[in-house]
Amino acid sequence: MRGFARYTKLEDALKLVLSRVKRLSSETVSFERALGHVLAEDVVSKTDVPPFDRSAVDGYAVRAADTFGATGTKPRRLRVIGSIPIGAPTRLRVRRGEAAKIMTGAPMPAGANAAVMVEHVSAKGKQLDVHVPLTPSKNVSARGEDVRAGEIVLKRGQLLRPQDIGMLASTGNLRVQVARRPRVAILATGSELRKPGARLGQAKIADTNSYSLAAAVARCGGIPRRLGIVPDKPKLLRRTLREAAKHDAVLVSAGSSVGERDFVPDVIQEMGELFLHGIAIRPGGPTAFGVVGGKPVFALAGFPVASLVAFDMLVRPALRAMQGLPADRGYPRVRARLARKISSTLGRADIVRVGLRSRRGGLIAEPIRVTGSGILSSMTRADGFVVVPEDLEGFGEGASVEVELY
Amino acid sequence: MRGFARYTKLEDALKLVLSRVKRLSSETVSFERALGHVLAEDVVSKTDVPPFDRSAVDGYAVRAADTFGATGTKPRRLRVIGSIPIGAPTRLRVRRGEAAKIMTGAPMPAGANAAVMVEHVSAKGKQLDVHVPLTPSKNVSARGEDVRAGEIVLKRGQLLRPQDIGMLASTGNLRVQVARRPRVAILATGSELRKPGARLGQAKIADTNSYSLAAAVARCGGIPRRLGIVPDKPKLLRRTLREAAKHDAVLVSAGSSVGERDFVPDVIQEMGELFLHGIAIRPGGPTAFGVVGGKPVFALAGFPVASLVAFDMLVRPALRAMQGLPADRGYPRVRARLARKISSTLGRADIVRVGLRSRRGGLIAEPIRVTGSGILSSMTRADGFVVVPEDLEGFGEGASVEVELY
Numbered sequence: 127m128r129g130f131a132r133y134t135k136l137e138d139a140l141k142l143v144l145s146r147v148k149r150l151s152s153e154t155v156s157f158e159r160a161l162g163h164v165l166a167e168d169v170v171s172k173t174d175v176p177p178f179d180r181s182a183v184d185g186y187a188v189r190a191a192d193t194f195g196a197t198g199t200k201p202r203r204l205r206v207i208g209s210i211p212i213g214a215p216t217r218l219r220v221r222r223g224e225a226a227k228i229m230t231g232a233p234m235p236a237g238a239n240a241a242v243m244v245e246h247v248s249a250k251g252k253q254l255d256v257h258v259p260l261t262p263s264k265n266v267s268a269r270g271e272d273v274r275a276g277e278i279v280l281k282r283g284q285l286l287r288p289q290d291i292g293m294l295a296s297t298g299n300l301r302v303q304v305a306r307r308p309r310v311a312i313l314a315t316g317s318e319l320r321k322p323g324a325r326l327g328q329a330k331i332a333d334t335n336s337y338s339l340a341a342a343v344a345r346c347g348g349i350p351r352r353l354g355i356v357p358d359k360p361k362l363l364r365r366t367l368r369e370a371a372k373h374d375a376v377l378v379s380a381g382s383s384v385g386e387r388d389f390v391p392d393v394i395q396e397m398g399e400l401f402l403h404g405i406a407i408r409p410g411g412p413t414a415f416g417v418v419g420g421k422p423v424f425a426l427a428g429f430p431v432a433s434l435v436a437f438d439m440l441v442r443p444a445l446r447a448m449q450g451l452p453a454d455r456g457y458p459r460v461r462a463r464l465a466r467k468i469s470s471t472l473g474r475a476d477i478v479r480v481g482l483r484s485r486r487g488g489l490i491a492e493p494i495r496v497t498g499s500g501i502l503s504s505m506t507r508a509d510g511f512v513v514v515p516e517d518l519e520g521f522g523e524g525a526s527v528e529v530e531l532y
Numbered sequence: 533m534r535g536f537a538r539y540t541k542l543e544d545a546l547k548l549v550l551s552r553v554k555r556l557s558s559e560t561v562s563f564e565r566a567l568g569h570v571l572a573e574d575v576v577s578k579t580d581v582p583p584f585d586r587s588a589v590d591g592y593a594v595r596a597a598d599t600f601g602a603t604g605t606k607p608r609r610l611r612v613i614g615s616i617p618i619g620a621p622t623r624l625r626v627r628r629g630e631a632a633k634i635m636t637g638a639p640m641p642a643g644a645n646a647a648v649m650v651e652h653v654s655a656k657g658k659q660l661d662v663h664v665p666l667t668p669s670k671n672v673s674a675r676g677e678d679v680r681a682g683e684i685v686l687k688r689g690q691l692l693r694p695q696d697i698g699m700l701a702s703t704g705n706l707r708v709q710v711a712r713r714p715r716v717a718i719l720a721t722g723s724e725l726r727k728p729g730a731r732l733g734q735a736k737i738a739d740t741n742s743y744s745l746a747a748a749v750a751r752c753g754g755i756p757r758r759l760g761i762v763p764d765k766p767k768l769l770r771r772t773l774r775e776a777a778k779h780d781a782v783l784v785s786a787g788s789s790v791g792e793r794d795f796v797p798d799v800i801q802e803m804g805e806l807f808l809h810g811i812a813i814r815p816g817g818p819t820a821f822g823v824v825g826g827k828p829v830f831a832l833a834g835f836p837v838a839s840l841v842a843f844d845m846l847v848r849p850a851l852r853a854m855q856g857l858p859a860d861r862g863y864p865r866v867r868a869r870l871a872r873k874i875s876s877t878l879g880r881a882d883i884v885r886v887g888l889r890s891r892r893g894g895l896i897a898e899p900i901r902v903t904g905s906g907i908l909s910s911m912t913r914a915d916g917f918v919v920v921p922e923d924l925e926g927f928g929e930g931a932s933v934e935v936e937l938y
Contacts (some may be wrong), residue, residue, distance in 0.1 A: 212793065213763075231722065288840060289836075292743060337698060345568075
């Protein structure tokens with residue numbers, strides 16, 4: 127048994143991890159299924175949007191010059207020559223002194239260059255009095271005013287949101303190249319582990335980490351695959367790790383420290399290369415990272431909080447980078463005032479779970495007191511976390527801190 | 533043709549909508565599939581977690597009293613009586629002056645009440661020198677220290693996150709009651725609409741709203757079902773609306789204003805009851821809400837931005853409420869300084885799309901200049917939006933505003 131030779135700083139550990147993960151290849155998906163995927167290409171509009179000049183109001187298509195000088199008391203009188211149907215091309219042509227009835231979304235007839243709202247006219251048979259002057263193109267959605275054919279409408283690396291799906295539809299991009307989702311193998315090691323719900327007796331515990339890690343993988347766009355529980359036997363671990371390395375990344379829960387049972391880092395070294403063992407964070411210090419069969423392998427601590435925190439610090443940025451997203455944790459961040467001081471140790475980043483509540487328009491962050499990294503309820507009660515960087519000894523009560531939201 | 537009789541204030545409109553939507557029934561899902569669902573029950577632990585006293589370190593299980601007074605120079609000498617296996621109950625009993633080798637996660641043997649880390653002893657055969665004094669329960673994860681059997685571990689209304697999935701696993705809750713996801717029918721009305729990618733010619737446009745709305749529904753936990761494009765014929769709309777009302781909620785895209793084509797509100801009134809027509813927001817003013825066959829029906833404006841904004845303001849809170857989530861928009865919020873002033877009109881809430889960038893540790897919100905609510909690119913370029921409440925005329929340059937993140 128031995129202690130950690132040294133702890134790598136979080137920033138350096140992350141740099142090293144990111145230097146070993148590659149952006150994945152892309153795949154084609156229908157725009158209807160693209161929500162939440164990351165674009166692997168710039169998307170170019172195939173059409174002008176709108177594709178023709180349309181009226182933006184219900185009213186009358188007119189020649190703007192015919193309305194110059196119109197007022198409520200001195201209206202300009204025009205002659206209505208017809209009505210523009212919706213959804214069909216029109217042959218109507220509006221000449222000087224003429225107007226055509228039009229509805230929102232109908233194509234502007236030839237000759238007309240503005241639309242007057244129905245509220246600003248009085249109509250009687252074919253006789254139309256216009257009460258306001260219009261400038262050319264008033265109330266017209268001009269062809270291409272939203273997007274022009276050939277224009278880049280969405281950029282590579284964009285995470286697709288509902289409005290982006292709409293944009294794909296309106297620009298004729300029915301199939302798009304998106305980043306392939308990383309397939310992530312998850313192994314739980316430990317002879318004391320049983321499937322959740324199994325009888326535990328006096329010495330077994332339920333495997334929880336492989337499920338929470340699978341959920342964490344799914345939540346940042348990955349496709350988790352649980353490979354089950356592996357007892358504490360290097361031979362069995364080697365065999366499962368070989369299978370796991372067929373995926374884009376591998377997570378091993380537990381066996382990442384420096385005790386007798388912690389042979390995962392050695393097995394990684396033996397089957398590939400070990401780059402990191404021990405990160406200067408708490409919880410999550412006993413974390414290792416290496417490559418087996420060209421694939422990144424993360425060995426995470428067995429304590430459930432340590433496991434998820436190390437996931438957030440290293441794995442999540444890596445899985446995001448593999449999809450072409452910014453290589454950060456990507457949680458929304460809010461500022462809050464600390465309800466109590468947080469102490470930390472110089473040279474180590476502390477990840478402190480907090481609950482949030484509102485007070486007088488601001489947010490208060492309440493650090494959740496816990497004694498060990500085995501206390502999962504400290505995370506289920508938390509709304510987010512504060513990272514105390516390694517060069518600080520903590521934050522005082524009332525300090526303004528950045529909270530990353532779970 | 534007529535104008536809106538009156539515009540209902542956003543707050544009043546939302547209250548009215550929420551008074552007409554019901555929390556949906558619950559359904560049972562496996563904990564493995566529960567990520568992102570909303571709990572419909574308080575979850576109670578079926579076991580103590582951990583289920584037995586475990587060592588939290590690699591080292592030796594001892595009686596704390598045997599170590600009192602130990603120092604590096606004056607260690608306490610104990611006799612090692614054996615080693616505790618992982619994952620199996622032990623019959624070892626530690627008596628006064630004795631110790632048992634133990635690894636992290638192994639059950640504490642009878643008699644022992646503390647564990648000394650391997651770094652704090654020197655061992656030679658069966659002879660163990662302990663260099664530090666231990667208080668009782670030091671380095672022991674006590675049975676139930678995380679969670680006690682019978683304790684409520686997750687509350688009704690909680691949106692399940694990765695750590696919550698872990699908690700379900702560790703507390704033996706393999707099946708949980710979650711809110712049923714609202715099934716939302718989506719109709720696109722408009723004789724000018726074609727499926728995306730179809731030839732458009734001089735008068736047709738692509739249906740984009742039903743796709744972006746479907747994505748918006750999915751993103752707040754609903755199950756969208758697109759019922760296709762309905763031409764501007766009340767009879768066809770009635771028939772489709774009857775089918776749509778078999779779902780938990782209905783969205784109709786377009787026909788929600790007050791022109792000749794805008795017969796959706798009238799059809800809602802005729803088939804059920806219309807509660808709202810015209811909301812004091814921009815974009816999104818021409819929005820109607822009613823009930824058909826007991827189901828909430830939202831008629832949204834045809835302009836793509838107006839449609840999504842009205843969705844965010846009214847539909848999203850409603851769909852969240854139906855799942856037992858807080859009846860708000862639920863977007864993460866950040867504070868930012870405005871790069872330019874925003875003007876608004878008293879009596880109407882303006883929803884202004886903004887881009888965000890970082891400057892000197894703070895965020896700058898850049899309002900996206902747009903002329904009409906047809907400009908979808910104003911939303912695809914936006915990172916979020918600012919709501920200017922109806923009692924303000926806007927915000928000045930440099931003002932601190934709350935940005936809701938898309």
